[in-house]
Amino acid sequence: MEHLPLKKKITIMVAVLASMLFAALNQTIVGTAMPKIVSDLGGMEYFSWIFTIYMLASSVTAILVGKLSDMYGRKPFILIGLGMFIVATFLCGTATSIYMLILYRGLQGLAGGMIFSTAFASIGDLFSPRERGRWQGLMGAVFGLASVFGPTLGGFIVDHYAWKWIFWIFLPIGFVAFVLIMRLFPSVPRQSRGRVDYLGSIFLAGTIIPMLLAFSWAGNLYEWGSFQIIGLFTLTFISLGAFLVAEQKVANPVLPLGLFKNSVFTISNIIGLLIGMAMFGAIMYMPFFIQGVIGTSATKTGFIMMSMMLSMVASSTIVGQLITKTGKYKKLAILGLTIMGIGIFSLTTLSGDSTNTDAVLRLIIIGIGLGCSFPIFTITIQNAVAYKHLGVATSSVQLFRQLGGTIGVSIMGAIMNIIMTSNMKHSAALSNSNSSGELDKLADPKLLMDPDQLEALKGNVPQEQLGMFEQIVAMMRSTLSDALNGAFLFGAIMMVVAVILVLFLKEVRLKTSNQEDDEETEDVQVTTRGHAHMSK
Structure with missing residues (x-):
């Protein structure tokens, strides 16, 4: 696909970006509409499941579809994902009970995981590693714009129209994206598909789901030392052990363990996990400070938080262009993580005397650092693995970032509770x-x-x-204020660890072709039955 005419590749990317915008807006628009939805449908005690079920479903399908798209191509899965998302989004607007809405949001999550996984991998299909920077930057910009306009538009819609329109308003974008993908996206059959690793998929899902639930519920619904949380962590470790055993005995594992022998793959994913911990922590808890400590209204808080996302959009776009132009990324990664760490640490200096301007300046710093870092580690991973593992390697970035966000928010919440108590x-x-x-x-x-x-x-x-x-x-x-400062300090420490780790990241030359046999690439040969070994 990288040999297609540039005009056609750009047209395909417009369709891919439209697909991502459609899914991302539907993910971010729900938050501000939840009070109205719950007041209409009832079920206040279950409202958190509207977010939890989406997170669980999308996390599992992202990693599974990543592997399947390597075997069968991206096009079938992005079309299935878009079709499911359109149907599920329409159904969300027809929900007459909280249980129906939770079910439809689960379907949205399954479809969203497919869309995001195949969209990021599609960049790797269309462009060489050297060219991917500008497009990864635009992907980050799409997420940033969705985070800016989604909540604001959601609040406007529920104030002036029926809440169902938060789901239906973007359906035309989904239809247009579906038609463009179907007509323009080439079908690329794989030479050797192999057998689907059903057992490994089950054990992987059995690892991810209870772990995310445990970190989501700990300190909220249940105490950290409760039977429920300990039981979920126990199930996680049992499933993980079974997964590791199963993956060593199949010829075509759903997540090739040999990839973790690749230092670039492993370090980049750990850094992504740490970025997720700090990023989602700031997004979740900074509004608490703005409203609870400074005393700003919820509406103004939304505009203040925009400063972080807008600065992220700008820096992500610029850094993506720089990576494509220079072919270098390590210094930019160090710079971005350092700026983000400084921004997160600066949140610990806020107090009851701080103003909205103080908050905006700190959020801009965080956004600049986040935008610098966001596109880089997807590129490093895609560049360091063989093209046949592009889908599963790309989806691992999403998985680790999502895990980091869930774990980070939970730990920060625990720190807050300890200090406040x-x-x-x-x-x-x-x-x-x-x-x-x-x-x-x-x-x-x-x-x-x-x-x-x-x-x-x-x-x-x-x-x-x-x-x-x-x-x-x-x-x-x-x-x-003291409790939030303690939580932000934890996020800053995570960024210090990330900066240290990136120093050990090997800067592999960005390849100029997907077929290039680059000696610098630490590729791995995945197992034949019974074992795996590194390619020499």
């Missing part, structure tokens, strides 16, 4: 020392996220206790 004892003692039951309600930090409710509570406090009320609110804001 320790620091809240004094404020609890203050509120219990007064005679007003209203002040007892301030023991819940979530109250800081709702300015209207906080103001209503203030109106019920006796005049003589308003001073005490303000003192407790200030103390609660300080407590939340």
Whole structure:
């Protein structure tokens, strides 16, 4: 496919980018619409599953389809993914209960995993490693734009129209992308397909699903030491052991273990995991600081968070062009991770006296660093493995980044809870020392996220206790600030580890052809039955 005329390749990439934009917007638009959806459908106790089921389904299918697309080509899977996503998206808008919506979101997740996995791998089919930088940068820009406009548009739609339109409004983009892919994307049959590794696929899913559930639920639905969480981690390790054994005994493993002998593949994926931990932690917890500590409204918080994503879009596009022009990436990776680490660490210097401007400046730094780093490690992995492993290697990047996000958010949440539990004892003692039951309600930090409710509570406090009320609110804001600073410090430490790891990353020359036999590529020969060995 890399020998197609440039005009046709660009047209195909427009269709691929449209496919990704369609899936990414439907992923990001849901958040701001959830309160309205839950108020209509009910099932408040199950609303988190609308996000969880999508994450689980997309994580599993991404890695499985990555391997299958290496065997059968990308086109069938991106078309199946788009078709499923269009149907599931339409069905989401017809849901009449929370259970129906969860089911349809699960179908969306299965389809989304197919789309993202094949879209990123398609860049590798169409362009040589040296040319992929600019397109990986544009992929990052698509995600950034979806993160910027999705939530804002979702809020606008639910304020002025029925919530079902958050799912239906982008359906035309999906139809156009489907037609373009079907007509333009070449079918590339594989010479040797081999047998599908069903057993390995089952054990891999059995490893990923309980692990993601454990980190998602720990500290929220269940305690870390609860039977449920320990049981999920136990199932994870059992499935992982079975997976490792199974993969050594098949001729065509779903995730070739020999790839991990490739230092570029392994180090790049670990760095991707660490980036996911820091990135998703900042995205998840920075709004808590802006609303709960600074006291900004939810609407303005969305605009403040835009600064991070817009700077990411700009730097991702620029860095992608630089990689294509120079063929170098290691110094850019070090620079990007360092800037991102500085940005994450700068969040720990925020306090109750900080302003929205302080938050914006720090988020811009993080976005610049993230944009520099985002496209690089997909390119390093694609460049370091044989072309026959392009799909599974590319999908591993998505898997590790998703795992990092889930693990990082969970650990940061645990750090927050520990610090808040320790620091809240004094404020609890203050509120219990007064005679007003209203002040007892301030023991819940979530109250800081709702300015209207906080103001209503203030109106019920006796005049003589308003001073005490303000003192407790200030103390609660300080407590939340300390807890978030602890979480951000963890993210900064992860970035320091990432910078250290990238120093050990071998900079393999970016190949100018997918068929090039580059001696610098640490390729691996995957097993015949019973064992694997590195190609010499």
